[in-house]
Amino acid sequence: MRVALAEDGALFREGLLxxxxxAGHEIVGAVGGGDELVALLATEQADVAILDIRMPPEPDGGLTTAERLRASYPEMGLLFLSHYAETHYLMRILEIGTDSIGYRLKEKVGSVDVLTDTLNRIHDGEIVIEPVLAKRLVERPRGDKKDVVASLSEREMDVLRLMAEGRSNNGIAGQLFVTPKAVEKHIANIFGKLGLHTDTSEHHRRVLAVLTYLRSQRTEV
Incomplete structure (x- = not known):
């Protein structure tokens, strides 16, 4: 996989490289800021760009840089890294896109296996959300979604949490040690309880299920 990296912390950048x-990835370039990344990708093609959320040219430069990149290279995956699991960052990221995009904590991508799994899922078109943030979103609902959450079973909550991480049905089944068919049934129940009876694809209903929780937390961000 061809990967471009933008990270203003020299020590972390070298470790990530x-x-x-x-992991066998090809590095097309590693720079310290958003403008440099845009310039790099104007001449080099990448499958996934890794961006630090907090980097030049502004405090949240990774997000504004990603907006420019998604507009120019809609097929390229984007992986955001941060020291912080913040709901308002995730809201900004989901406004950029819900395909081939991810948000992980820097401390959690410190192994070849985790980093490779994250990049592969993004490259395959998935959305990957840091598990601790996904867990927080599911377990701390607010506002008019409170009654809906109360109606979910414990197993449905587990499934929704893993959906919020961006995992596939098979991935959820593997995590919960159940069959994919059982996962499909739980997801159908979740869609029903959240009122997602639409003609849109399952992928988009999965995203809408996650967004339901994100929007219920707007008063906290």
């Missing part, structure tokens, strides 16, 4: 090379 070592992991990427160990």
């Amino acid at each position: 070592m992991l990427l090379r160990a």
Whole structure:
């Protein structure tokens, strides 16, 4: 996989480059800011761009840079890294897109296996959300979604949490040690309880299920 990296912390950038090379990825370039990344990708093609959320040219430069990149290269995956699991960052990221995009904590991508799994899922078109943030979103609902959440079973809550991480049905089944058919049934129940009876694709209903929780937390961000 061809990967471009923008990270203003030299030490973390070098460590991440070592992991990427160990995983067999091709590094098309590593820079310290958003403007440099845009310039790099004007001449080099990448499958996924990794961006630090907080980097030049502004406090949240990774997000504004990603908006420019998604407009120019809609097929390229985007992986955001941060020291913080913040709902308002996730809201901004989901406004950029819900396909081939991810948000992970820097401390959680410190192994070849985790980093490779994250990049592969993004490259395959999935949305990948940091598990601790997904868990928080599901377990701390607010506002008019409170009664809806109360109606979900414990297993449905587990499934929704894993959906919020961006996992596929097979991935959820593997995490919960159940069959994919059982997962499909739980997801159908979740869609029903959240009122997602639409003609849109399952992928978009999955995203809408996650957004239901995000929007219920707007008063906290």
